[in-house]
């Protein structure tokens with residue numbers, strides 16, 4: 001087997017010598033070919049064959065996956081290999097990276113080629129991919145909570161948890177058991193809560209996907225997608241198909257991803273903790289009579305507010321950095337972002353900087369009173385104070401003062 005594949009300890013059953021924080025910094029070192037401490041940027045799309053003619057083996061005699069050096073970057077490249085090694089170790093399976101989250105979802109559908117896809121309310125971009133796939137293959141789309149008898153062997157159940165845009169959690173074990181009882185497969189989009197927040201494999205997921213553009217990139221400066229499997233054969237099949245689908249991750253992005261993955265664990269823990277503190281504060285304020293927040297906010301949604309026991313078991317590392325606020329009116333929802341100093345009004349999530357989005361700007365199916373907040377690594381009390389002054393302005397009916405700044 002190619003040296004570019006790390007055997008994750010979760011797959012081999014042999015515990016890794018080091019903890020996950022250490023692995024995120026070191027698990028790709030075996031692929032380092034230079035004496036630089038920081039991974040170099042490799043931009044080459046093509047790689048020299050050996051000079052020694054006796055070492056040249058025809059492709060028909062050496063399967064590409066057994067090659068011990070890179071050949072062409074649509075197959076593999078130094079930076080994507082390093083990122084895949086790090087993510088395999090952290091995501092507890094064989095990770096394969098793509099150019100974006102939707103490219104990863106597309107690759108999974110092409111590979112699994114189900115007759116039915118069961119899922120509801122998952123990320124609208126993935127719904128777009130499913131619609132294209134249905135048009136081309138006739139794949140039927142059925143609801144997540146369809147009668148269990150409607151699931152057939154080989155069907156795919158697609159569960160996104162925590163769910164975009166509210167950050168609410170769904171019970172992975174429940175949906176895994178349901179799918180498996182009918183011979184179906186459970187794919188979990190775990191973008192909103194990478195480990196150490198949750199590991200869907202622990203609860204029965206068969207394939208895990210991430211939009212790596214969010215927490216894995218973590219700095220709002222790269223697109224990436226990731227699929228993770230527990231079985232090496234599926235990994236190689238996905239790799240083989242990626243070669244022809246062409247959704248490979250760019251060399252520069254993969255280098256950025258490797259740099260960012262080093263701090264993935266500490267960022268995500270801090271962001272999740274910040275969000276949970278803000279949600280706790282907001283829901284407490286909502287309960288207080290006459291509070292400015294109570295006058296403008298209808299409710300707050302986040303996994304930390306769910307009381308079911310499985311939520312705490314599933315999200316043992318924290319409840320995720322994204323939550324939703326429903327405002328009392330559409331105008332209040334549209335205006336709040338403009339009163340904020342620290343939150344950029346923008347789509348996406350997962351970066352070190354806090355974002356807020358009047359969600360109707362990008363999602364045609366959500367209520368026009370909804371704001372989605374993606375919490376960064378700033379001091380949570382600074383974020384709280386910024387939100388508080390904005391809510392107070394809204395409660396007083398103050399107008400937005402426009403400056404030249406975006």
Ligand SMILES: Cc1ncc(COP(=O)(O)O)c(C=O)c1O
Pocket residue numbers: 100101102103123125126160164189191192210211212213214223224225348
């Ligand atoms: C839950 C979820 N899955 C998948 C995607 C798609 O990822 P990308 O934008 O990297 O294609 C997103 C993007 O926002 C997302 O939020």
